[in-house]
Amino acid sequence: MPELPEVEVTRRQVERVLVGATILKVWTSEPSYFFVTEPALLKKRLRGRLVRALTRHGKYMLATFDDDSRLLLHLGMTGQLSTTDFPGDPHVHLRLELSGNKGLFFRDVRKFGKVEWLRPGHSSPRLDKLGPDALVVVPEEFYARLSARKISIKQALLDQSILSGVGNIYADEALFAARILPERASHTLDQPEAKRLLREVKRVLDKSIQHGGSTINDYLQPDGELGGYQNWHRVYGRTAEPCPRCRTAISRVVLGGRSSHFCSSCQK
DNA sequence: GCACATGTTCTCGG
DNA sequence: CCCGAGAACATGTG
Numbered sequence: 001m002p003e004l005p006e007v008e009v010t011r012r013q014v015e016r017v018l019v020g021a022t023i024l025k026v027w028t029s030e031p032s033y034f035f036v037t038e039p040a041l042l043k044k045r046l047r048g049r050l051v052r053a054l055t056r057h058g059k060y061m062l063a064t065f066d067d068d069s070r071l072l073l074h075l076g077m078t079g080q081l082s083t084t085d086f087p088g089d090p091h092v093h094l095r096l097e098l099s100g101n102k103g104l105f106f107r108d109v110r111k112f113g114k115v116e117w118l119r120p121g122h123s124s125p126r127l128d129k130l131g132p133d134a135l136v137v138v139p140e141e142f143y144a145r146l147s148a149r150k151i152s153i154k155q156a157l158l159d160q161s162i163l164s165g166v167g168n169i170y171a172d173e174a175l176f177a178a179r180i181l182p183e184r185a186s187h188t189l190d191q192p193e194a195k196r197l198l199r200e201v202k203r204v205l206d207k208s209i210q211h212g213g214s215t216i217n218d219y220l221q222p223d224g225e226l227g228g229y230q231n232w233h234r235v236y237g238r239t240a241e242p243c244p245r246c247r248t249a250i251s252r253v254v255l256g257g258r259s260s261h262f263c264s265s266c267q268k
Numbered sequence: 269g270c271a272c273a274t275g276t277t278c279t280c281g282g
Numbered sequence: 283c284c285c286g287a288g289a290a291c292a293t294g295t296g
Contacts, residue, residue, distance in 0.1 A: 074276090110293050168273095278291105279288085280289105
């Protein structure tokens with residue numbers, strides 16, 4: 001479900017109920033690796049806190065509280081934040097009761113998501129190793145980072161320590177738009193190609209945010225609405241369908257353990 | 269039963 | 283240290 005656009009759409013809606021609210025009550029499911037911070041400690045640290053801000057870096061959201069402690073959230077593969085509860089649903093792992101009769105609910109079927117509380121003035125290794133956000137990075141830095149690596153450009157885009165926010169869908173869509181093959185070695189892209197690729201990365205991410213993200217299986221916005229950008233995917237999930245530019249059948253290969261969809265004719 | 273899934277992280281061998 | 287392949291995490295869908 002969640003790459004940068006889905007996380008940003010989620011952040012914008014959650015911000016409206018969370019910022020300015022006080023956490024009155026915290027409910028958690030049983031301990032699991034979903035909880036980087038143990039549920040018992042998490043409850044103790046969150047109760048009574050006033051939320052000052054909700055920001056995003058790549059696929060991570062970060063809530064900042066009145067005492068300068070923070071809460072790091074990652075949606076993993078199937079995580080979703082909702083402003084309404086899922087009564088009786090066994091996949092809900094965190095429920096926050098907020099002032100003003102509001103609530104925030106974290107559901108995650110596969111539990112690849114993460115919740116980590118950060119004490120004031122402290123960070124987290126997961127946060128520290130992230131590369132620049134895909135919507136913020138400038139072309140010069142993007143090019144420099146790609147030039148330093150011999151892995152495929154597809155794997156470079158997916159590596160969150162090189163660039164953060166791009167996942168499997170938007171990597172394929174951006175490479176198609178920039179007419180670059182996913183197997184191309186990262187360091188073989190020249191400066192104009194890197195610039196073109198970054199422009200398309202940003203264009204694809206922005207457009208998806210405008211459409212509310214991509215709903216492939218179960219992604220829902222916090223208000224329960226479906227995303228709409230899946231209808232604009234040009235190669236992702238379209239193996240063997242005609243390329244929208246040249247009608248060549250879309251190819252699928254596995255790179256870094258993830259499927260890559262591309263046109264072997266118009267991507268070079 | 270099998271293949272596959274929008275993510276991250278670790279291991280092993282080269 | 284860099285790189286690729288494969289697996290692990292947990293659960294669902296087709």
